[in-house]
Amino acid sequence: MDRSEALSDLQSCAVEVLHVDPGVVTEQARFKEDLDADSLALIEFVMALEEKFDITVPEEELDGVTTVGQALDLVMTKLSAGA
């Protein structure tokens, strides 16, 4: 899966879980400030990513993840490790 495909899947998770328009889910978007996702919403979002991409993201790996691009990096790392 290439990065743009993964971003598209991530956007659909954000639309479903964070109730945002797909257009605002850019790599630069910040979860808290731009997507109005608090800490609970972020956990729910990561759960959706785990289901969507069939990956596991330990909570400690979420430290420092504040933007969509950083989340996408994490997803790509997991996908390449699992491939």
Place this chain on the structure above:
Amino acid sequence: MTVAGRTPVAVTGMGVKSPVGLDLRSFWSGLCSGVSAAGPITQFDTSDHPVTFACEIGDFDIGAYIGPKEAAHLDRVTHLGFAAAVDALAHAGDLAVDPARVAVVGGTGVGGLITLETEIIKYANKGAMRVSPFLVPMMMSNATAAYIALQHGFTGPNFSVVTACAAGANAIGEATRLLRNGEADVVIAGGAESSITPVGLAAFNRMGALSRRKDDPLHASRPFDKDRDGFVMGEGAGFLVLESWERATGRGAPIYGGIAGYGRNSDAYHITAPSPGGEGAVRCMELALEDAGINPADIGHVNAHGTSTPLNDAAEAEAVMKVFGSSGPPVSSVKGSTGHLIGAAGAVEAIASFLAMAEGQVFPTTNHVEGDPALSIDVVHGAPRSVAAAPAISNSFGFGGHNASLVLVPPPAA
């Protein structure tokens, strides 16, 4: 106005979400229509349940109150409660109040039950890491009171009462105490319940509390009738805006009635069965009358708990006879129409009493056809009954032996 020297707390706003109506007007006409809201359950598949019917709210849309993101993170019990509170606040008009002086007191039997059930199924199927981070804030029994405050910025006292089927009445009573003690200027008080869920239905049925009249749901909830065989589950919410009489008059607010007395006690007899002879209920009604400083003879209507279970109705009827004598005031129960709203019941029923006072009529007890010969109380049935303006008493009795009675007084004559 005063009742025996004590000024009642004024009711200046009311909001209701009930199986017979989602606003005050439709709620009242629903109560008077004599038609029960009971029908086949639509919220889930009941094919493996012995009881397949309830009084659901079918056409409620939380989207009229909050956005989809907020709605997704609140249980249905909070949807119903919040909507009722918003309606009550709109009804009350401009409160012109410091938000730090506004309290919220909620009541519920079980809180966000469908959320808990859904997450337990996720846990069983997919494990601990698939349980929603929103489970706790959605299921907690205090969520409705918290959310009402959160959305309106009310930073005064905020808590919830969890006393099963008495919770709604207890919430109003505790709110009355807050106002009397000067701890708040305005209190939003009421109850909400949404426990018509797969496990909720199974559980109430397993304890033998529910009517099993599944071939005839419309006639299943029949308070004080000789053929009653259990209650019918209902869902809904009622919230009221309470403030001091002086404050309400001062801001020129319409007053829909007052809370003059509050009694609450415990049977301390059995975890679900009422105390023999309705002893706990007798004392509870007496406490409410003493608190109001009025005599039993001044009561013009008993808004009964009247669940349609064999045990509750027998005990309550006996208690009413002991307090008011053999030719006591007319008695009626909304539960023939609405089913049992559990933790919302006491609040929704207080609203029913104030609407009855406004109309000068007592609502009939839907499905009550023939009284139990052992229960010699005057059950209003068949049609509304015109009555003179007078105080009413509204009873709520919960599993756990919790009893709560409110003495309600009419608004000032126009």
